[in-house]
Amino acid sequence: MADPRPRSAETGTVTTDVPARLDRLPWSRWHWMIVVGLGTVWILDGLEVTTVGNIAGRLSEPGSGLAVTSAQITGIAAALYVAGACAGALFFGWLTDRHGRKKLFMVTLAVYLTATAMTALSFAPWWFFLFRFLTGFGIGGEYAAINSAIDELIPSRFRGRVDLMINGSYWLGAIGGSLLSILALNTSIFPADVGWRLTFGLGVVLGLVILLVRRHVPESPRWQFIHGRGEEAETLVGQVEREVEAEKQERLPRADRSITIHQRAGIGFGTIARTVFGTYPKRAVLGLALFVGQAFLYNAITFGFGAILTTFFHVASGDTGYYFAVIAAGNLAGPLLLGRLFDTVGRRTMISSTYLLSGVLLFGTAWLFDRGSLNATTLTACWCVVLFFASAGASSAYLTVSEIFPMETRAMAIAFFYALGTAAGGISGPLVFSDLTKSGVVGDTALAFVIGASLMCAAGLVSLFLAVNAERRSLEDIAAPLSSAAPPPAAQPAARTS
Structure with missing residues (x-):
């Protein structure tokens, strides 16, 4: 994976219309291949995370094969x-950002699958x-x-809805994980120390299928032309254009924009x-707020939903999957039904409204829960x-940080805000929340709901003022590449990469 070129050496200057050519493509089979090859891994993530939440009660029972408590599963x-x-x-x-998208999305899936397989073989808590x-x-x-x-x-006009749909597909896996856990935890079918292992094993099998599909997903042409591989970018985009023209049986219009780039090996x-912090400080605040809000809500509260059902409503551990499937369906429906609006109504309106609405509704849920007005069914409905x-809002957090910073920093920007926001809400949250639900005190769990609601509302207010109107705009217009020699010129004949 080593790059023989000097880390900061310039490799030439090119004028390219590759971004404009990609953005003016109509939706095609090629785009569906990208969605399937890259997006379906979230289904696996949802399958696994939901499974772990549902099997927490089973793993803590005698005969599970692991000497752990439910609090250790939902907490540690x-x-x-x-x-x-x-x-x-x-x-x-x-x-x-340094070695390209394709190499790394193959490597990360391999790491993910290997670790999942090893989880299925757990024989002691430390191993698990x-x-x-x-x-x-x-998965990070x-x-x-x-x-x-x-x-x-x-293409820019589809970017919002596709990004939300892909990130939201996590919940399709969550539905599968919920229903699968019902079958796997049925001791009349599988022994107590076998069923939960099979759920991880199935995830590995599905992941291997995805790995085969992903081999055909290409490198990003945008990454290629910035990193001194302009000819490869030109060849790839030309091939895609020919495929699309053959599929649509019509000629594509000529791209009308170009950009001049000082190519570099690395940043x-x-x-x-x-x-990120000097040139775009307001965008940095926006990204952090969005990630902290959604990270606490999802990594803290939903990890402990099974514990709430068993602790306060005495739902059997083998039946929590039914309830998880319902809330997972709500999560899945959000990005699918609202995603298009992020490209039409606009980012600012949709991001702020989804965060604020979910926060306000969660305040109401906390109030009803604290009053004792809810049962397992009505809490699940709420x-x-x-x-x-919240799911549409959370998915838009990934969309936001992936499109509002320059090309050369994109993956690191996603990584940074994901890591910082998730560390704030996703590491401390489960630890705190597991103690609150374990206490068996209604007020403690209601307090956790209130904290999550407050953070979502705060993020919604931040996005109301700071969100970027990125809908239907080229990535290079939203944030010019650091290697750009000049702002992207509009309405001029576009030169090919040279």
Whole structure:
């Protein structure tokens, strides 16, 4: 993976119309291949995380094969998974910006699958905790590599809805994980120490299929022309254009924009930090607010939903999957039904409204829960509505940080805000929340709801003032590449990469 060129050496100056040519493509089979190859891994992530939440009660029971408590699963194991994701995002995010999207989204999936397989073989708590960390390490790298690749390959007028749809597909896996856990935890079918292992094993099998599909997803042409591989970018885009013209049976219009780039082999951490915090400080605040809000809500509260059901409503551990499937369906519906509006109504309106609505609704849920007005079914219904809006908002956090910073910093920006926001809400959250739910005191759990609601509302207010109107705009217009020789000229004949 080593690059023989000097880290900061310039490799030439090119004028290219590759971004404009990618953005003017109509939707095609090629784009569906990207969505399937890159997006379906979130289904696996949802499958696994939901499975762990549902099997927490079973793992703590005698005969499970592991001497752990439910609080350790929802607390320590959840926090280690998130800590691994933060570390993996930073490590693989840096490699992604330096060595390309394709190499890293293959490597990160391999790490993820290996660690998941090892989790299925757990024989002691330390082993389980170790491979939960390493599983998170792989998935954190996936977030950085995949979100940057998606935004750079998808036309600007579809970018919002596609990004939200892909990130939201996590919840399709969550539905599968919920239903799968019901089958796996049925001791009349599988022994108590076998069923939960099979759920991880199935995730590995599905991941291997995705790995085969992903081999055909190309490198980002935007990354190629900036890193001295302009001819490769030109060849790739030309091939895609011919495929699309053959599919649509019509000629594509000529691209009307070009950009001149000083090609470089790599960008240092110092340059990235100065760009993110010096050049775009308001965008940095926006990214941090969005990630902290959604990270606490999802990594803290939803990790403990099974514990709430069993502790306060005495739902059997083998039945929590039914309730998880319902809230997962609400999560899935949000990005699918609202995603288009992020490209039409606009980013600022939709991001702020989804965060604020989910926060306000969660305040209402906390009030009803504290009064004792809810049962397992009505609490699940309330969460389903809250998460319908929260899921679209959370997905838009990844969309936002992947499109509002320059090309050379994109993967690291995703990694940084994911790591920092998730560390704030996703590591401390599960640890604190597991203690609150374990106490069995209604007021403690209601307090956790209130904290999550407050952070979501705060993020919504920040986005109301600071969100960038990025809908239907080229990435190079939203934030000019650091290597750009001049602002992207409009309405002029576009020169080919040279």
